[in-house]
Amino acid sequence: xxxxxxxxxxxxxxxxxxxxxxxxxxxxxxxxxxxxxxxxxxxxxxxxxxxxxxxxxxxxxxxxxxxxxxxxxxxxxxxxxxxxxxxxxxxxxxxxxxxxxxxxxxxxxxxxxxxxxxxxxxxxxxxxxxxxxxxxxxxxxxxxxxxxxxxxxxxxxxxxxxxxxxxxxxxxxxxxxxxxxxxxxxxxxxxxxxxxxxxxxxxxxxxxxxxxxxxxxxxxxxxxxxxxxxxxxxxxxxxxxxxxxxxxxxxxxxxxxxxxxxxxxxxxxxxxxxxxxxxxxxxxxxxxxxxxxxxxxxxxxxxxxxxxxxxxxxxxxxxxxxxxxxxxxxxxxxxxxxxxxxxxxxxxxxxxxxxxxxxxxxxxxxxxxxxxxx
Amino acid sequence: xxxxxxxxxxxxxxxxxxxxxxxxxxxxxxxxxxxxxxxxxxxxxxxxxxxxxxxxxxxxxxxxxxxxxxxxxxxxxxxxxxxxxxxxxxxxxxxxxxxxxxxxxxxxxxxxxxxxxxxxxxxxxxxxxxxxxxxxxxxxxxxxxxxxxxxxxxxxxxxxxxxxxxxxxxxxxxxxxxxxxxxxxxxxxxxxxxxxxxxxxxxxxxxxxxxxxxxxxxxxxxxxxxxxxxxxxxxxxxxxxxxxxxxxxxxxxxxxxxxxxxxxxxxxxxxxxxxxxxxxxxxxxxxxxxxxxxxxxxxxxxx
Numbered sequence: 001x002x003x004x005x006x007x008x009x010x011x012x013x014x015x016x017x018x019x020x021x022x023x024x025x026x027x028x029x030x031x032x033x034x035x036x037x038x039x040x041x042x043x044x045x046x047x048x049x050x051x052x053x054x055x056x057x058x059x060x061x062x063x064x065x066x067x068x069x070x071x072x073x074x075x076x077x078x079x080x081x082x083x084x085x086x087x088x089x090x091x092x093x094x095x096x097x098x099x100x101x102x103x104x105x106x107x108x109x110x111x112x113x114x115x116x117x118x119x120x121x122x123x124x125x126x127x128x129x130x131x132x133x134x135x136x137x138x139x140x141x142x143x144x145x146x147x148x149x150x151x152x153x154x155x156x157x158x159x160x161x162x163x164x165x166x167x168x169x170x171x172x173x174x175x176x177x178x179x180x181x182x183x184x185x186x187x188x189x190x191x192x193x194x195x196x197x198x199x200x201x202x203x204x205x206x207x208x209x210x211x212x213x214x215x216x217x218x219x220x221x222x223x224x225x226x227x228x229x230x231x232x233x234x235x236x237x238x239x240x241x242x243x244x245x246x247x248x249x250x251x252x253x254x255x256x257x258x259x260x261x262x263x264x265x266x267x268x269x270x271x272x273x274x275x276x277x278x279x280x281x282x283x284x285x286x287x288x289x290x291x292x293x294x295x296x297x298x299x300x301x302x303x304x305x306x307x308x309x310x311x312x313x314x315x316x317x318x319x320x321x322x323x324x325x326x327x328x329x330x331x332x333x334x335x336x337x338x339x340x341x342x343x344x345x346x347x348x349x350x351x352x353x354x355x356x357x358x359x360x361x362x363x364x365x366x367x368x369x370x371x372x373x374x
Numbered sequence: 375x376x377x378x379x380x381x382x383x384x385x386x387x388x389x390x391x392x393x394x395x396x397x398x399x400x401x402x403x404x405x406x407x408x409x410x411x412x413x414x415x416x417x418x419x420x421x422x423x424x425x426x427x428x429x430x431x432x433x434x435x436x437x438x439x440x441x442x443x444x445x446x447x448x449x450x451x452x453x454x455x456x457x458x459x460x461x462x463x464x465x466x467x468x469x470x471x472x473x474x475x476x477x478x479x480x481x482x483x484x485x486x487x488x489x490x491x492x493x494x495x496x497x498x499x500x501x502x503x504x505x506x507x508x509x510x511x512x513x514x515x516x517x518x519x520x521x522x523x524x525x526x527x528x529x530x531x532x533x534x535x536x537x538x539x540x541x542x543x544x545x546x547x548x549x550x551x552x553x554x555x556x557x558x559x560x561x562x563x564x565x566x567x568x569x570x571x572x573x574x575x576x577x578x579x580x581x582x583x584x585x586x587x588x589x590x591x592x593x594x595x596x597x598x599x600x601x602x603x604x605x606x607x608x609x610x611x612x613x614x615x616x617x618x619x620x621x622x623x624x625x626x627x628x629x630x631x632x633x634x635x636x637x638x639x640x641x642x643x644x645x646x647x648x649x650x651x652x653x654x655x656x657x658x659x660x661x662x663x664x665x666x667x668x669x670x671x672x673x674x675x676x677x
Contacts, residue, residue, distance in 0.1 A: 339479060
């Protein structure tokens with residue numbers, strides 16, 4: 001009897017582990033656990049880390065009991081590029097491609113948005129809409145190049161995206177140095193017609209930088225879900241991701257699928273670049289290094305299992321951590337602990353394949369036992 | 375500094391870390407494991423070496439011994455972190471790109487976190503004396519790189535072990551069938567790439583700068599990865615690629631000394647390695663030079 005119960009428990013446990021969402025939650029918890037241990041190990045107070053995260057989440061400062069809704073607005077604003085870059089990675093991943101190029105597509109989107117904001121006609125609404133559309137298009141082209149290289153020339157998308165990331169970084173510098181008012185790190189201020197700021201958001205979040213980008217992000221999540229789950233295009237892509245040869249055999253144009261999906265993937269990252277450029281900054285930036293939203297988007301998508309909803313939740317988590325960084329630093333917690341936690345999460349996700357090996361081993365044991373009883 | 379020959383020592387200084395890392399990456403891919411964590415492993419090595427050098431200087435150790443210890447510890451920690459990649463990709467059949475990305479993310483966090491704990495800043499404290507040049511103005515790192523290249527060529531192509539390693543990257547099940555321990559060989563290869571990347575990180579920080587910051591490695595690991603592809607997975611090819619890329623990088627720094635080059639944006643030289651690699655990959659796309667089983671997990675017993 002007790003043995004039976006034990007068996008049921010084990011099988012219940014392993015069935016739970018088969019759910020991707022459950023594993024993601026476990027992986028995140030494990031990442032935080034190791035991070036907490038590390039903070040304690042170097043003699044700092046882990047409770048301060050969680051206080052900072054809680055304040056970034058709710059705006060409530062536990063130490064002095066003060067409330068500032070601005071933190072909520074900033075957390076949401078930080079989440080936007082993470083979610084979009086996560087969607088970018090996730091979209092490619094569903095077709096079986098690994099888009100490390102989110103960073104480059106993000107930079108290109110950012111660059112073109114800055115260029116049009118400073119040089120385009122200053123017409124209200126039209127200008128920022130045009131900036132965002134251009135950012136999406138350029139991101140899509142930048143991603144599409146990877147797709148063509150992969151589909152036509154069989155160039156590994158991992159290598160080509162890494163190359164394109166650095167090409168974008170330096171290309172962006174060359175272009176932005178030519179913009180009006182360029183110094184070593186910034187350009188002239190954007191005209192108000194290019195700004196994404198939303199006075200309603202500013203009022204309710206105590207002047208945070210939360211802006212219209214939030215709407216675009218929500219829209220992008222819906223588009224991702226709709227294209228992937230509800231259209232023929234999405235079906236073909238998922239089929240290609242599951243089994244390329246089978247998809248080809250059943251008449252799905254694999255080459256087209258790969259190119260289009262990389263272009264859409266790039267479009268999400270380009271949008272993220274446009275939103276950060278016009279939403280979070282008042283001037284164009286001449287970047288000397290990567291913003292890392294694209295790279296972190298990989299982690300976001302992996303935690304969110306490349307689904308629309310999961311990526312959104314994971315993106316919020318990353319935005320929360322980013323916003324908590326400054327608070328942590330003021331509480332003697334090195335802010336890099338957030339990067340360590342994110343890195344650990346990705347490493348644990350990679351180790352997840354070990355879980356499958358373990359389940360196979362359990363299954364083998366069970367079968368052996370059955371045979372032995374007979 | 376106005377003649378091309380005056381630039382040669384700078385070029386060698388910049389090429390050496392890229393070349394050492396690339397050779398490690400090549401060995402790793404030859405055994406069938408792709409290591410995109412090179413960037414992160416270099417950062418680990420650089421941070422360790424810089425911190426060690428600073429701390430040993432404070433303890434009044436002689437310069438030669440402290441530099442040696444710094445490089446040694448950098449290599450060791452690089453090797454230690456590559457162990458994560460080895461366990462994930464060899465034992466657990468993990469996706470090698472995910473595990474590599476994870477290590478890269480982890481490395482950016484760990485190195486600066488350690489600096490914050492050790493030196494209360496987002497960078498290591500400056501060391502007073504890095505490596506010194508010899509009579510020709512060349513840093514010892516260049517000689518280390520040459521030794522690494524020759525050793526790698528000798529081991530890969532002249533020793534039975536090297537042949538076994540290459541077999542694991544081409545056809546692991548065939549290798550296994552003649553009694554080669556694929557897992558063991560891949561472990562050795564991944565650890566070697568980690569140790570070499572760590573060593574290269576140390577070489578980089580001890581010759582080119584005075585402290586470790588989040589910008590010290592700045593894509594050099596990815597350039598090394600590009601050099602492996604562009605050099606078509608052979609020691610000679612990789613050396614040529616690293617020389618080309620390193621020269622381009624050096625010119626980004628010294629272009630200002632040449633009136634003819636001053637009109638160009640320095641970023642053009644920075645872009646060069648990446649564009650060249652991309653174009654080369656397209657041009658050579660028909661022929662596949664990469665080790666055939668590279669990047670694929672080896673499942674024992676599966677066909």
